[in-house]
Amino acid sequence: MLLQQLIQGLAIGSVYGLLALGYVLMWQAWAVLDFARGDAAMMGAFFLLIFNVFLKIHILLAFPLAIAASALTGFIIERLAYRPLVGAREINRLIATIGAGILIRNLYRVMFGADPFPFPTIFGEHPIYIKHLMIVPQNLWITGIGFALAILLRLFLLKTWRGKAMRAAAQDRETAALMGIRVKNSMTLTFVVATVLGGIAGMLIAPLYFVMADMGVLIGLKGFAAAVLGGIESVTGAMVGGIILGIAENLAGGFISSGYQTAIAFALMILVLIFRPSGIMGRRL
Amino acid sequence: MRSLYSKLKIPVMLVVLYGLPFVTQDPYVMHLANMAMIYSILALSLNVLTGFTGQFSVGHAAFYGIGAYTSGLITVKLGWPIWAGFIAAGVIAGLAGLLLGIPTLRLRGLYLAVATLGFGEIVYQILVNWVSLTNGPKGLTGVPSPTIGPWRLDMYHSYYYLSATALIVVVFLVYRLYYSRVGRAMLAIRENELAAEAMGINSTYYKITAFTISSFFAGIAGALYAHEIMFVSPESFVNAESVSILCMMVVGGVGSIPGSIVGAIALTIIPEYLRAVGDWRLVLYGAVIVLMVTYAPQGLGGWITALDHWLAGTGHYRSGRAKKDKVAAEV
Structure with missing residues (x-):
């Protein structure tokens, strides 16, 4: 039972982790608490739904297509709602992300209606039994993909020139610009990467939940809690925060009450804020 | 010498405010008017925090909800008089703000926003799940409507006098705060926290004070809401409410201060007009x-100030603030 909850928590946790990575990237590069993160996940799920279910494209092709579509919409959103506010006051930038989120969410509601769409399972939901332990292949796939992406992102940020430029631009815009880094381009790239990561999180979670216009609100908040938990400045922390949140939520659902699942996630977040504000993996303030 | 405009400004506004029920008593319009008053108080309460100290809350619906449920519960379950409900709503919401503010306001930056976001979600979940106290998702029915002397404020248009008066009191208090020593200290923190501390201002103390006052007003708005629609349910205090x-x-x-009121009225009415577009x-x-x-970026408040200066004839008002902000952001 305990191990069961742990495995489930690990899968959902790696999805939270991917979303949390988006928050970390946005916080670093744009210095903003981005309220439209969850809606990026919603859009990703819808793109996969469109390509795979509506247009009946094979899943192996639908995935890259949905990712490309996420990247493109990310680019457009950045131009319309984020780029014009570079240099504006903190609270105005925050409100712009809220406005963008409301706009996107309701645009999808207008296009697809408020009803949830069921999503076919991609990875197989027939459980494998190892003694008493039930393992759903889907959960393993989600965990695997989540971790692989997090590691890829870390390698990208640490090893490639572009990644290093992104980190430099996030750390000190002026100095980075003096070093010949195109700071604005770098910020755009960060936004697109964050949107794609969010989109993939949405695609991974789509078979577990229904796809609907409002799905981004709650998972966006969870991803944010995960980012704070792990440390809003750390890529590794985002993943760790996601896993801890996923497991804590599943344990709370299994042993305390499923009604309080979300409340427990946020209580955990506030406790971390109080006792270790830089997060579990972050440096001490 | 004071011009005619500045002499008549406030009386005219009061006449317009209190005159509304004489023009129409349509329940739909008057309910909207009440909501506009309540949202004005909420926006003002948030402005005490953000406008004064530069911190902000993304979970203000939590204090609004705490106020509504406090007043609703002690009038329905304990049978206390309504004015006691109003006071208790403010006090309990203020206490909740104090308890959340003490640990989180020590930190700089967006941490208060983060904590309030989580707090808002927790309060909502508790309202939904603590069925024995709050009646859960079904909500709390039978919240009484107030009586003043022989008048029973059980219609939207009669209740409007209470909500309009409440707004005036809150506006007055916020203005008093703005020009007080405490208010000046808060403004100094907003402009430059480090410099304010160097001047001997205990920034944590004032930030917590601002947050407590802010949640107190939000609690009062909650009570005002509960007794207006005579029913409270958790759905009125979701995260989206904080965002609006x-x-x-x-x-x-x-x-x-006038900006908050105009902003609240505009964003209460605009969605109603937009109903035509489905x-x-x-x-x-x-x-x-x-x-x-x-x-x-200065909001409607900037235009209102400009209009006010123009009407009062106090020279050409230029939005110097906007330019300063832009320069500061570019540096």
Whole structure:
């Protein structure tokens, strides 16, 4: 039972982790608490739904297509709602992300209606039994993909020139610009990467939940809690925060009450804020 | 010498405010008017925090909800008089703000926003799940409507006198705070926390004070809401509600008292007008918010101040603040 909850928590946790990575990237590069993160996940799920279910494209092709579509919409959103506010006051930038989120969410509601769409399972939901332990292949796939992406992102940020430029631009815009880094381009790239990561999180979670216009609100908040938990400045922390949140939520659902699942996630977040504000993996303030 | 305009300004506004029920008593219009008053108080309460100290809350609906449920519960379950409900709503919401503020306001930056976001979600979940106290998702029915002497304020248009008066009292208190020593200390923190501390201002103390006052007013607004619709359910205090309060304040203009009121009234009425476009309503609402913060970052408050100066004839008002902000942001 305990191990069961742990495995489930690990899968959902790696999805939270991917979303949390988006928050970390946005916080670093744009210095903003981005309220439209969850809606990026919603859009990703819808793109996969469109390509795979509506247009009946094979899943192996639908995935890259949905990712490309996420990247493109990310680019457009950045131009319309984020780029014009570079240099504006903190609270105005925050409100712009809220406005963008409301706009996107309701645009999808207008296009697809408020009803949830069921999503076919991609990875197989027939459980494998190892003694008493039930393992759903889907959960393993989600965990695997989540971790692989997090590691890829870390390698990208640490090893490639572009990644290093992104980190430099996030750390000190002026100095980075003096070093010949195109700071604005770098910020755009960060936004697109964050949107794609969010989109993939949405695609991974789509078979577990229904796809609907409002799905981004709650998972966006969870991803944010995960980012704070792990440390809003750390890529590794985002993943760790996601896993801890996923497991804590599943344990709370299994042993305390499923009604309080979300409340427990946020209580955990506030406790971390109080006792270790830089997060579990972050440096001490 | 005071001009005619500045002599008549406030009386005219009061006449317009209290005159509304004489023009129409349509329940729909008067309910909207009441909601506009309540949202004005909420936007103002948030402005005490953001406009004065520069911190902000993304979970203000939590204090609004705590106020509504406090007043609802002690009048329904304990049978206390309604004025006691109003006071208790403010006090309990203020206490909740104090308890959340003490640990989180020590930190700089967006941490209060983060904590309030989580707090808002927790309060909502508790309202839904603590069925024995709050009656859960079904909500609390039979919240009584107040009586003043022989008058029973059980119609939307009669209740309006109470909500309009409440708004006036809150506006008065916020103005008093703004020009007090405490208010000045808070403004100093907003402008430059480090410099304020160097001047001997205990920034944590004042930030917590601002947050407590802010949640107190939000609690009062909650009680006002509960007794207006005589029913409270958790759905009125979801995260989206906090977000719309925040939007009202920002669209009105951070730090502008008339701005908060105009912003709240505008964002209460605009969605109603947009009902004609059906589902596109909220799409346009989102677009309006993005356009407002992009192209009018001072909010409606900036225009109101300009208009006020123009009418009073006190020279050409230039938005020097906007330029300063831009320069500061570019540096």
